[in-house]
Amino acid sequence: MDESKNLNKESYNKIAEQWAEDRSRISVSKLVVDFSQKIKQNGNILDIGCGTGYPIAKYLCDKGFFVTGIDISENMLKKAGEQEINNPAAEQRGMLFSRGIGLGFNTFITAPEGRGIKPSPRIKNANFYLCDFFEFEPIEKYDGIIAFDSFFHFPKEKQEGIYKKVSDWLNIDGYLLFTHGKEEGETKGSMFGETFYYSALNTEKVHELLLQNGFEIELSIENYKENDTERDLVIVAKKRR
Numbered sequence: 001m002d003e004s005k006n007l008n009k010e011s012y013n014k015i016a017e018q019w020a021e022d023r024s025r026i027s028v029s030k031l032v033v034d035f036s037q038k039i040k041q042n043g044n045i046l047d048i049g050c051g052t053g054y055p056i057a058k059y060l061c062d063k064g065f066f067v068t069g070i071d072i073s074e075n076m077l078k079k080a081g082e083q084e085i086n087n088p089a090a091e092q093r094g095m096l097f098s099r100g101i102g103l104g105f106n107t108f109i110t111a112p113e114g115r116g117i118k119p120s121p122r123i124k125n126a127n128f129y130l131c132d133f134f135e136f137e138p139i140e141k142y143d144g145i146i147a148f149d150s151f152f153h154f155p156k157e158k159q160e161g162i163y164k165k166v167s168d169w170l171n172i173d174g175y176l177l178f179t180h181g182k183e184e185g186e187t188k189g190s191m192f193g194e195t196f197y198y199s200a201l202n203t204e205k206v207h208e209l210l211l212q213n214g215f216e217i218e219l220s221i222e223n224y225k226e227n228d229t230e231r232d233l234v235i236v237a238k239k240r241r
Contacts, residue, residue: 004199005132015191016052016075016079029148031224031226032146032177034236035144035236036144038175045066045146046069046142047148049148051071051073052079054123057123058123061125061126066126069128070128071129071131133162134154141174143170144177145166148178151179151180152180156185156199159201160201160209170239172240172241175238176239177234180232184200185199200232203220210235216237216239217235217237220233221235
């Protein structure tokens, strides 16, 4: 496991309890609300870096979408799956596979030992996987992909490879929403007392990569502010080819 990935995995595992409590109190971003209105009814959405599933996966599932979430933190996924649930809607979707640890069925989460852990009863129509983005291999394409505060955790040397992957995973006319850094470089920062790794390309390069991989950029905002939060870069792009 590379150093940056291992650092972020360990740090997210350590803050899972605080993260879950914090995320349970916040409302979903307007960016996510607007994104959901672009996706076809009952569409499939991939949530990259889904964490505990709150508030994004929860919101999308409540709107009738079927969500697949991937994350590298076991403890985050365990927080999403502490209680049992009956979920016939997700069961009808069948089984999804990835090259992550184990596989998910119904709304099961794959634990490090490969056992399924039943998720929170508040998140229906969702499958969660303990899996690295660069190892994930879905067997179906998605109508939407969301990566809220996750791409900037990927190693700098892998940043350019992100956009071909998400393009390959999206249906034509599918949408990608993501947040990112706006300046090229690598850094480390602190959250809940733990250290995290971050990297980014500059905005112009990200635009170039999106266009090269069949996307049309519908929204690109630097220094996006909403309520008491700010993000360096927000992009919404539509797959055209």
